[in-house]
Amino acid sequence: MRLGVARSVWVVRAVGMLGLMVGLLAGVPEGYTPSVAVVVVVLLGGVLTAFRPDHLGASMTMGVVLVWWAVQLHTEVPAGTLVAAAGLVTAHVAGTLLSYGPQFMPIPTEVVGLWAVRGLLVWLVAPVVWFVARVYADHATPTSYWLAGLATALVGAVVAAVVVPTRGD
Amino acid sequence: MSEGPSRWHTTGSLARGLAVGGFGVAVALTLGRPAVVVLVGPLLVVASLALLGKPSREPRVLPRLAHLQLYEGQGTRSWLEMSGTEDAEHVTRVLGQQPFIALHPVGGAVLSPPDDLRPIEISPRRWGERRVGTEKVAMTSAWAGYRWGPVQLPGREMFVLPAVTRMRSGGEAPQPIGLIGAHRSRREGGGTEFSSIRAFHSGDRLRRINWRVSLRQGTLHVESTRAEEDTAVLLIVDAMADYGVSEGIDAADSSLDVTVRAAAAIADQYLGGGDRVSLRVLSPAGEYAGYGTGTRHLRRILGLLARVRPGVPRDVSIEQIDFRATAGTVVVVISPMLSAELAIATVRLVRRGLPVIVVDPLPPGSTPPVHPDPAAQVAQLAWRMRLLDRSHLLSQLGAAGCPVVPWNGPRTLEEVLRRLARRSQLPRIGV
Numbered sequence: 034m035r036l037g038v039a040r041s042v043w044v045v046r047a048v049g050m051l052g053l054m055v056g057l058l059a060g061v062p063e064g065y066t067p068s069v070a071v072v073v074v075v076l077l078g079g080v081l082t083a084f085r086p087d088h089l090g091a092s093m094t095m096g097v098v099l100v101w102w103a104v105q106l107h108t109e110v111p112a113g114t115l116v117a118a119a120g121l122v123t124a125h126v127a128g129t130l131l132s133y134g135p136q137f138m139p140i141p142t143e144v145v146g147l148w149a150v151r152g153l154l155v156w157l158v159a160p161v162v163w164f165v166a167r168v169y170a171d172h173a174t175p176t177s178y179w180l181a182g183l184a185t186a187l188v189g190a191v192v193a194a195v196v197v198p199t200r201g202d
Numbered sequence: 203m204s205e206g207p208s209r210w211h212t213t214g215s216l217a218r219g220l221a222v223g224g225f226g227v228a229v230a231l232t233l234g235r236p237a238v239v240v241l242v243g244p245l246l247v248v249a250s251l252a253l254l255g256k257p258s259r260e261p262r263v264l265p266r267l268a269h270l271q272l273y274e275g276q277g278t279r280s281w282l283e284m285s286g287t288e289d290a291e292h293v294t295r296v297l298g299q300q301p302f303i304a305l306h307p308v309g310g311a312v313l314s315p316p317d318d319l320r321p322i323e324i325s326p327r328r329w330g331e332r333r334v335g336t337e338k339v340a341m342t343s344a345w346a347g348y349r350w351g352p353v354q355l356p357g358r359e360m361f362v363l364p365a366v367t368r369m370r371s372g373g374e375a376p377q378p379i380g381l382i383g384a385h386r387s388r389r390e391g392g393g394t395e396f397s398s399i400r401a402f403h404s405g406d407r408l409r410r411i412n413w414r415v416s417l418r419q420g421t422l423h424v425e426s427t428r429a430e431e432d433t434a435v436l437l438i439v440d441a442m443a444d445y446g447v448s449e450g451i452d453a454a455d456s457s458l459d460v461t462v463r464a465a466a467a468i469a470d471q472y473l474g475g476g477d478r479v480s481l482r483v484l485s486p487a488g489e490y491a492g493y494g495t496g497t498r499h500l501r502r503i504l505g506l507l508a509r510v511r512p513g514v515p516r517d518v519s520i521e522q523i524d525f526r527a528t529a530g531t532v533v534v535v536i537s538p539m540l541s542a543e544l545a546i547a548t549v550r551l552v553r554r555g556l557p558v559i560v561v562d563p564l565p566p567g568s569t570p571p572v573h574p575d576p577a578a579q580v581a582q583l584a585w586r587m588r589l590l591d592r593s594h595l596l597s598q599l600g601a602a603g604c605p606v607v608p609w610n611g612p613r614t615l616e617e618v619l620r621r622l623a624r625r626s627q628l629p630r631i632g633v
Contacts, residue, residue: 137309
């Protein structure tokens with residue numbers, strides 16, 4: 034017996050694709066318009082993500098969006114990046130929801146609600162970073178970037194050491 | 203269930219969050235793009251929280267099924283007994299799809315927290331042996347960072363008995379020859395149904411004296427009654443082929459579905475009335491149950507019917523089968539009569555003086571399973587010729603004194619048995 038795709042799965046797929054497109058097109062009102070080729074690539078990547086959420090192509094599509102923003106912007110941090118961050122978080126959450134089970138399994142409303150709240154909360158990091166970046170936009174130097182990177186790597190190493198168990202555990 | 207190496211693995215979600223977040227930070231630092239950190243900041247937070255929720259305990263999961271024997275159309279529940287699920291945030295269960303097994307929720311897939319995992323309802327839609335409960339179980343840790351499984355859990359064999367429509371028939375056995383039962387006998391004895399008024403014999407009970415007739419006649423007269431006896435019923439089930447499409451109970455029936463359900467209903471009907479019932483299945487396994495009574499015997503018959511697989515009997519031809527039908531036994535042959543050998547065997551039983559009824563289980567418009575190849579038209583033509591042969595065979599059976607009735611529920615035999623009983627009570631001329 035062949036089972037159809039659950040309606041909730043279709044909705045989450047559509048939301049995920051929309052999230053990726055919003056991540057790319059959020060700068061259009063401020064004049065950051067991507068070329069048609071980039072839009073097509075991200076759209077295709079969105080379709081792939083919707084049907085194969087755990088595929089490497091999903092990460093690569095997000096990578097394309099990041100690269101496009103990195104190429105468009107230099108030191109400026111427009112408000113559109115907040116919307117783009119929301120789009121990327123939405124796409125990531127949608128991918129997570131889709132990977133819980135087979136496509137014929139309806140995604141329960143409670144699980145969708147839980148992840149919607151989580152997505153909203155983690156998105157709040159974006160305005161904080163955006164605010165800090167705006168404040169320090171004119172004061173940052175290459176040295177400060179490298180220092181920030183070193184600090185981030187250090188924090189990451191500590192977290193990894195705490196979280197990942199050693200062989201003796 | 204969960205011995206050996208850990209089955210917790212990182213999810214695609216965690217990998218994506220780390221990869222995109224790490225790539226974004228690297229781009230931001232190397233090219234000096236603070237805006238990219240804004241974009242990937244939330245993803246890094248999600249990935250970090252998922253990493254912090256790394257599980258350390260291995261769950262144990264055992265599948266459970268409430269019932270292993272059901273009647274078709276009934277339902278049972280499948281649930282999981284779990285332990286060590288403290289690190290799991292969500293459990294995903296997906297039951298394997300099996301023919302003639304209905305699942306609720308549809309698809310047999312559920313996703314919920316481990317402490318609120320709902321059982322999956324299972325309902326077999328057709329008799330027979332069915333494997334149910336084969337499923338895959340997966341768990342995800344907090345923030346969907348790690349996944350346990352999916353682990354394949356084995357299913358269990360479920361025995362699905364044919365559905366029995368409970369209805370007590372008013373049909374009487376034509377020639378009951380037994381001890382105590384519910385059928386009106388041809389001989390007189392201690393019963394409730396009036397037979398005649400006759401002269402008093404020694405041994406008659408005083409309370410049976412009919413005083414009005416005795417006064418009028420001047421000698422004592424008593425009311426006599428008919429004895430009530432049980433009867434023996436032999437069910438011959440033709441399982442040599444299955445015609446038509448079976449879609450389970452409350453949907454389209456194949457000929458074998460009708461055969462098995464009719465046999466179950468007739469056995470239930472007569473055993474419920476205290477009669478002796480025997481079953482003979484014409485199939486490769488040749489299922490057989492001798493004469494017996496009671497609920498236990500009914501369950502045995504239903505169990506044998508549930509095991510029936512269509513096919514031609516092995517190692518024995520129908521002509522050689524001893525049906526063990528003694529005098530007075532009601533023989534019910536449930537067959538589409540597409541076998542000339544079975545028709546001949548049926549006529550032999552009729553000629554022995556036994557009351558024989560043929561129940562036709564062939565649903566209208568049913569066809570045999572034909573491989574979809576260019577010869578399908580030829581097969582259709584051949585089937586039409588078989589149907590013509592069959593109608594000829596059925597009319598010959600009717601002419602030989604064997605009524606043929608299509609199965610129409612438990613009351614199918616009532617009218618036919620009444621007619622046979624009337625016929626058996628008619629005076630006969632010996633030649």
